[in-house]
Amino acid sequence: MYEIIEGFLEAARLIVTLDADVMAIALRSILISLTATVLGTVIAVPLGAAIYFGAFPGRRGLINLIQTLYALPTVVVGLLIFLLISRVGPFGFVRLLFTPTAMVIAQMVLILPIMTGLTISALSGVDPVLRDALRSLGATRLQFFANVMKEARFAILAAVAVGFGRAISEVGAAILVGGNIMASSFASSTRVLTTAISLETSMGNISESIALGIILLIIALGVNLVITAIQHR
Amino acid sequence: MYEIIEGFLEAARLIVTLDADVMAIALRSILISLTATVLGTVIAVPLGAAIYFGAFPGRRGLINLIQTLYALPTVVVGLLIFLLISRVGPFGFVRLLFTPTAMVIAQMVLILPIMTGLTISALSGVDPVLRDALRSLGATRLQFFANVMKEARFAILAAVAVGFGRAISEVGAAILVGGNIMASSFASSTRVLTTAISLETSMGNISESIALGIILLIIALGVNLVITAIQHR
Amino acid sequence: TTTDPVSGEKQQLRIATTTSLYDTKLLDHLTPIFEEKYNAEVLIVSAGTGKALEYGQRGDVDVMMVHDRAREDTFLADGYGTNRRVFAYNYFVLVGPESDPAGVKNVTPEAAFTAIREKGLTGNSSVIFVSRGDASGTHSKEQAIWKAAGFNYSTEVKGSGDWYQEAGTGMGATLEMANEKEAYTLSDIGTYLAYKGDLDLVTIVDEGDILLNVYGAMQINQEKFPDVNSTVAKDWVNFLISDDVQKEIASFGVDKYGQPLFYAAQNDWEKIGVTEAEVKNPIA
Amino acid sequence: MIELEGVRKEFDGKSVLAGVIGRIEEGEIFAVIGPSGSGKSTLLRLIDLLDTPTGGEIRIKGIDIHAERERSLTIRRMMGMVFQKPAVFNTTVSENIAVGLRFRGADRGKIREKVEEALDMVGLTGYGERRARTLSGGEMQRVALARAMVIEPEILLLDEPTANLDPVSVATIEDLVVRINRDLGTTIVFSTHDMYQGQRLAHRIGVLMKGGFAQVGTPREVFTLPATREVARFVGIENIVDGVVVGENGASVVDAGGVRVRAGRLPGPGEEVSLCIRSEDLRIAPADAARAHPGKNALPGTVTAVVPRGPFSRVAVDCGVPLSSVLTWKRVDDLDLREGSRVVVSFSPESVHAVRRD
Amino acid sequence: MIELEGVRKEFDGKSVLAGVIGRIEEGEIFAVIGPSGSGKSTLLRLIDLLDTPTGGEIRIKGIDIHAERERSLTIRRMMGMVFQKPAVFNTTVSENIAVGLRFRGADRGKIREKVEEALDMVGLTGYGERRARTLSGGEMQRVALARAMVIEPEILLLDEPTANLDPVSVATIEDLVVRINRDLGTTIVFSTHDMYQGQRLAHRIGVLMKGGFAQVGTPREVFTLPATREVARFVGIENIVDGVVVGENGASVVDAGGVRVRAGRLPGPGEEVSLCIRSEDLRIAPADAARAHPGKNALPGTVTAVVPRGPFSRVAVDCGVPLSSVLTWKRVDDLDLREGSRVVVSFSPESVHAVRRD
């Protein structure tokens, strides 16, 4: 158990000394996962809206499929992306493997189902009378969506929080397509907090792992406070 | 890309031949994750209700904390449980490490924050007038909770779906506290679909990994269909 | 031709390495020296042997560093790799609980394995062997020892009883598991030393030719993957077998563990059973 | 302007509207009245394109609005609607009212000005910055009205717009509705369960019953000459007496279980009719002071109840048939009416409206 | 039974109730009327323990209900409430009505029986298996009423229980309320914006205005002897004439800008008063046919408007002060009243109620 306490002390030490490596890793985590979350939101929210408001055959089935994809293991996502972008894959020529960009793509794919699903839930929470009111007030399709979204903003931002949490905490895809590289330049490196934790753990450095975990949670807390602030605006 | 097609074929083969190893692994996945989800629900739903309806100082902060814990990496959860139940840990005497029970505990801990958070969201979706109506009709505390829950059942079951998806798809904690053991007896083994996928991947067997991923998704689909059926009852 | 050490644009070298080698931090120790000397940036991806080979087979890396002779040979024969050089070696160790329930301390590896299997099969549950079970270099070595001891691995060992458990994880986790279960396991010396402080396991058998662990490095074949960076890859392999680096390797870890983690391959090619060219001749 | 042609609507196979036929003219104020659950809200929602009819056509300016889906935005923008269940967007009151204007791309200055004006008109000056969700029921309803009003639609659909309001606010809103209709020529269709509101505001009233309009007419027609017994009862005619037309001295009278009632216009003898007599048209006099008016109905009876009702009292009298009249309290006191008082109830044949029963 | 002692309620620092004082007796039907936003709903919610007062005490049977939190379930179970915004649980109509009984552990047979009975009483027989969410506004309101009723509470709190109902349903519900009160002795507190409903049902009425009861009294008191000018306006007294008391021939009369009005009881000379005269108490006669009644007010004037209103017409006359009366259509026709007609408006001093202005 003393490893946990040690973990806290180590986390404090890493933070106050602004350990360069750790700061770089943390910053990279933030950048990659935030980008993935933003892109995920940009895709999932309109997608969720289209599914929720759409009336097409198989809609029910599609929603079930999305809910099923909540269980998509990160390693499988990593593998699929890997197959696509590895040198012999169809997008191999872009040379994305082992880059932060690849990690962004993988995380985005990973969080799409849950963000889309939660968007659908969020929208179904909006009072039908308000939806009628918007239509009745002469909203175009776009205005209608924008305003329903605005009514559901609380729940949609909660979905964003879930997406970010899932993105920054996942490791399977990050390690497969990122490679957990610690290079001498920031841009070439792909080590993020989770892959670093994984590495430290595999080396038996439990306190270091916990310290990194604590740093990760501090970052998540910061992002959540921002989301909460937006929700309550 | 042919690995994906091969993965599908392999999945089909494993399923139709009822491959004994794979069936055992799949069954273990289902048992462990379902148990974790049920236990998680049993804890998270009342907890979420207590937080949502409670009026105590720091409530806002607690909700923020829960949302932050969405980002708890599975490896960190695994480590913490590991430290608690390893032979030298405070609960070492129970000898839980590398048992399915340990995996259930780890997955349950992992999904608690998100299930609690989504329960809170689900409850806040219930019309306040209905809550007033329940109080006014003379509901005891318990009756009140039970009935608000009933009104929010759709969203709460969605939270259960999210919890199950997260539990069955996580690998970091499962491998740390379960150990991915393949022993000759069912009960001593701790290999589940995700840890098997991870292993196959580390061995470079991409098609096999994808096949196992497909089997996992089929299981998740089944569970989701059951949840949907309950929702629409 | 070698990389021009003064040219402006840094070249990137991508290396896939087996986890156990990476975790010793030997490469972290060597890369800054290389980077400065060749104005290159080294990107190291560590993975299980199988996955590392997969990266190589798809042309995603420039250099492959593993420790599984048999699979390396196949890799070379299939034309994915070329120009293998051997740069280091050490020994695997059989570790187990201090009580040594199978009573195999300091016997030959083959004898130890035989005894462990026999005791395990009697149902005496205090004898357990934990295998990596992940097709890693270490796992390959373990299978080789079973074979040398006269057993058919897949029928007589694997799945023959609860005494034989496949961890299916990395070396560190496998050691943790063996420690928890008071079991025997085969480990590379580097990882064992790194974990030793946290473990109650002790070395049971550490001698025997079959425990030899040979580390090789090879280029990915440019003929198969035209855009791999073969120049800097060649530089890296040659760097590893250069005299200076061989000395670095031989002394690495002494300050921390009181004993070296690796032996330089340069002068022991006979002992480790490879050709002289493989340890000495730089790639042209 | 709005033509309803055989409009049908079913929910899960249960028919709610079964072929509504009607026509609402441009610039008209048209009230839809009818029992709870008769389909008033459903009809308004169909007109506002919020729901699709199971059958029939709704035409606005000759266009079958449910057929031309590509034009639905244009058509919908001609209309504004206030819903029965007041629902507001989770933002400020001003923002709520501005929504429709924003949709139409109005500029900020104009929006602010119009919103202020609208707040003023519905009596919510100074409420602009309040969060709409915390408003009282009546306040919300007024916000919803302002929201529909500011876009100055050609057609305003109001679903029980004053259901949650006190009489003073109701008067404000009614004035507003009349003003909008008069000043802007807006066609207004509203549903109400307040009979008198229908009468105060509407040019014409449609009585929705059993899936269709049982009667459409001016307030006066609907209230004095109801088309059916059900309409009569619904519009609050308290005295409905069933009888059979018989001949008497060459004229037709109605025999209601022995009591003979003279009526203005009657179908031929033998027809079964219901006689509708408004309470206000009955005069009650003490039995002794009653003078016989030739040609007038004068039925002796006994007071069975005196019930205060509004600023009046309802006096029920048993004259063989039950009849009741409405008198001011003062008059009740003057006549000293109480249970058991012997009185004579008189009313002219012209105030008796006979409807055929079937 | 229910005592309100200085009940205060603020929302975000904005005072809604500022010290309400009142007392509702056991077995009484008490109506709360007042303008939209005056705090009617707030007051009922406070009584039902759904919200906490900022100050003051609410006592039921002598118990300060907000002080004794451990007894709140018992206290709450004495009451049933119907909310202004009808909201139903997402299940069948029967299940909705059964909720309260289930909470009290009633057995299945009894529940079924009571639910059927309640459905019947609110006019929804046969609706039991319908999904409550698909009901019309009025139907939902009746379900909510049935839901509160079946538990047979000692106190029934109704927040505008008939706001969404048509007159026929309103009559059904009102009969029901009266019956519950009479048969079970239930104390009933209801808010309404329908003045007449207040009068029809209530034993006493409280007029909630500006944070407190401006007046509490029997319907007759409130409607004929309003305590303030605001109450007078609110209860629909159309003729409110401001003036000053002056002496005339030893008696007191009111001078309203030159027009002199006799009144029954007046404060001393010099006092500023508002005279309240109900429209129904004004008589309108053609100018030529008018006879002078000694001691009666008789003001000559000109008709300025004839507005149909309900079964009556409102006739506005300018007599120096604006006055208006309500006449049946028939009478308007008989007198041939139209804009510009010269008439005399007469009324007795007793029908003039004077309130002090301040």
Ligand SMILES: Nc1ncnc2c1ncn2[C@@H]1O[C@H](COP(=O)(O)OP(=O)(O)OP(=O)(O)O)[C@@H](O)[C@H]1O
């Ligand atoms: N979505 C729906 N599904 C099933 N039945 C419905 C639905 N909407 C309305 N109904 C039924 O259709 C009938 C008419 O409903 P509508 O709301 O139009 O009545 P209304 O005349 O407006 O009544 P109220 O005066 O009570 O508001 C009701 O019996 C109602 O229960």
Ligand SMILES: Nc1ncnc2c1ncn2[C@@H]1O[C@H](COP(=O)(O)OP(=O)(O)OP(=O)(O)O)[C@@H](O)[C@H]1O
């Ligand atoms: N939660 C709240 N937060 C802020 N203000 C509130 C809240 N609830 C009510 N109010 C305000 O308190 C005042 C009284 O509200 P209440 O609902 O009691 O009025 P009411 O008399 O029932 O009105 P109505 O006849 O329109 O229903 C209103 O101005 C309302 O806006």
Ligand SMILES: [Mg+2]
């Ligand atoms: Mg309606």
Ligand SMILES: [Mg+2]
């Ligand atoms: Mg209210």
